[in-house]
Amino acid sequence: MPPSDVITPTPTDEPVVLEYPDNRLLIDLCGAYDAHLAAIEKALEVQIIRRGNHLSVLGESDATAQAASVLNTLYARLEGGRAVEQAEVESLLRMGGSDAGTGVRQGDQLEMPVGETIEIQTRKKRVEPRTEAQKAYVKSLFDNELAFGIGPAGTGKTYLAVAVGVSMFIGGHVDKIILSRPAVEAGEKLGYLPGDMKDKVDPYMQPLYDALNDFLPGKQLAKLIEEKRIEIAPLAFMRGRTLSNAFVVLDEAQNATSMQMKMFLTRLGNNSRMVITGDRTQIDLPRGTQSGLADAERLLKSIPKISFNYFTSKDVVRHPLVAAIIEAYENEAAA
Template sequence: MVTVLGSGDSLLRVVEAAFPEADIHVRGNEISAVGDPSEVALIQRLFDEMMLVLRTGQPMTEDAVERSIAMLRAEANGSGDGAETPAEVLTQNILSSRGRTIRPKTLNQKRYVDAIDKHTIVFGIGPAGTGKTYLAMAKAVQALQSKQVTRIILTRPAVEAGERLGFLPGTLYEKIDPYLRPLYDALHDMLDPDSIPRLMAAGTIEVAPLAYMRGRAQPVFTNVLTPDGWRPIGELRVGDLVVGSNGEPTPVLGVYPQGEKDVYRVSAQDGSWTLACAEHLWTVRTASDKRRDKPWRVLETQEMIGDLRAGDARRYELPMLTAPVSFPEREVPMDPYALGLLLGDGCLTGSTTPSFASEDEELAWALEASLPGVTVRHKGGPDYVLNRVKAPGDVVTLENPVTRILRELDLLGTRSHSKFVPDDYLFNTAEVRLAVLQGLLDSDGGPVTQDGRSCRVQYSTASIVLRDDVIALVQSLGGVAYTRRRRAEGRKQGSALAAHRYDSHVVDIRLPEGIEPFRLARKRDTYHAAGRGGRPMRFIDSIEPAGREETVCIQVAAEDSLYVTQDYLLTHNTLNDAFIILDEAQNTNPEQMKMFLTRLGFDSKIVITGDVTQVDLPNGTKSGLRQVQDILDGVEDVHFSRLTSQDVVRHRLVGRIVDAYEKYDGRAGERTGGAQHGRPHPHDGRGSHGK
């Protein structure tokens, strides 16, 4: 009875004050009520609900009794739907931390928490002190601990007008910290304080101003792969197609100019590189992640700087294409394998009949079989001539078919140091690209075996352009290629003197399993006998400052949010497997709100909180939180939870103050908020919910 009535009958006095027309008497362990039948029924229902709460081991407070009475009266008056009882509301545990349990305290708070469970995007809108942010934080920590998400991102639009901080002392982080302090404080209520620095260092928890959220960008001139080839990222528009990690096209969902930003050159150990800003996102994993079968993690560029080595090994592995890039089929005038053979060992000068040199007779006959209207005549030694097949009545001056096609491809007249792969072959189907590569490797490449190591594929050429084209072919098929230069100076002259007039570019190649590099039997047999090549891998080798550039970021529809950028590197801008909270959202402008919402990645959840009566934006600037209610109203999987003064869980006087302001605004017809009734500083303290 002490727990039901409260210390010094404090809870009983709350009930008596709420039902002044009823007589409530306590005799031993019995409570009786006399009065209006409807009031007596409410009193009986109230004590039943209180007993249900107490049986869970949770104490009742005066505030909890007042809220229970309000819920029961609303139900009795028909303004409530009766879906949740006071006991259900007051006993819903979200999170327990260090002996305290965080739970909703009002019906609207319970519905807000339930909406977070049921919907991907939830807006919590209401006055200060209603527990909007605190409850969202508790749900985020709960989701992290139950492994529903892999990271928490907390953000506020605190310093969008950064010049207002210019007079403050200290670094930018020191200036920003006070604006984010309520989020840090809430975290410390919910997690072991000693674990928070470790979680933040690992990128599991990120607390940052909204301005930092948008800045995951690359310079506008950075190449991004599309089904039609490479395009600068700054030229992309919503609806354009880019290539995803599975090699398939994926549409661009958003394009967001970012202005000038500091950028970094991110280089891999195979020589590939691209530029990105400090907040740009990278999917990576460590050797420990792989060993423990942990999922790939997402880190910002700046999080990896200074942490690129684990002993002598590179720490961060990058993902590779899971399948060859799927370019649309293009018509080509020459069989791709034959083109590869001629680029490797063909004489394409145009001053004589096209010829081919090889010690492998098998390649000569394969070439003849691939070139209609051409016969390959053995001239002597390794030399073969590609003659036009003459038919009765042919005019002597008819052009050699190979010469005609080489002219069409702009290859006629090229020499060993100027050969290249035409774009119609570089950006064609995987079958065409592989056939070209096989021709090049059968003629000028081969397997390289070493004791105790997997077999490498090696290719050499005097042409810088052809070297780069071979690397592109390999990378487009999901492989990696390393290149080095062998200087012509000082090299011993062989029988083909021209071969040593130019430096030789050697390319070491590793291809994915299932991609066959050779058709020539002797090379193919050696490659398979040696156990084939090892798995293609890429690791981040260095991250170095590269100046300031005009930047842009894009969002793509791919499930893993990855797209192919320069040198076939995979990167992305969207947040997957994350619980993201935007606090004080009334201080976003419409553009910022759109930017934030479109950051949503797969298996992520967004909660946006704010009070539309306390807008601190400059005069004339619309609040993104106000506008978004009209834009997204009725959109599936988006929910708006509205809390009122009845849901204030701070001092009960706060609720009365909120009501007084609403009453004043209603009388004066000034329900615009913001400029008239803004706060003296751009953040309120964290909610005291749960304390």
């Protein structure tokens, strides 16, 4: 008897048979222990049977058609020299949407255009935006001197911004990278934490360090930080500076006050790029304090060459449960 979480559908239509000539790519398509196939089976309520270099997809016609589209798109990625990992499979399935119980959204065309690849080259890896919103966001980071990324946690706002910053830095387009966050959680408690100022604020900057460690070798990153060609500092440390020839990221901008946001935005210098990321649903400011992100969105939307990019739970690239959690909170707020 199969485990309770494995769906074994009763096929009601003719199976869809797919042929993949490159056996090496087929192995990557299926994933370790056929994990990618299992994810597609569970999401779309189909059964996928592998025989040689053929995959037979059984189930309802709409679901088998969507599964075939997912498989063909993933195989095309592999043919293009790009990796397929579990995150890519889950992201592509989410792009197809999910009605309750079936994992199929009627009328939507599932596609991830292989010919329109956007890739960010860093020292350690190539980074590829996975959703249309992420692609538009990355494009705007290259096209605009000031860009906003607004949306829920896990949508890649900060990660992609740091990747673009590293790419521009190693390409010689900027001389330094400056990453900042409001240390709102610290407040008056900052003085009670052990160590010097760097020790006190580093815990709040850790997500920025994590992103940089994904893109630059450890020794090189340490050297660049020591030389101050990469700076990671609280928002308050930006006051009085002019940030020229730099790629500047303000993360968690919803926790900047209106005055702090104005101060930060007016630091922009010549030959610099500035990215502001934030989530309007996670404001930690004291009650009654206006978020600088909301003010900036209201005041700056009509200014040319400033882009605003928005993300939803469909763009979440963390664990699939994160997307479900965000959707649940969004539904509650809308009720």
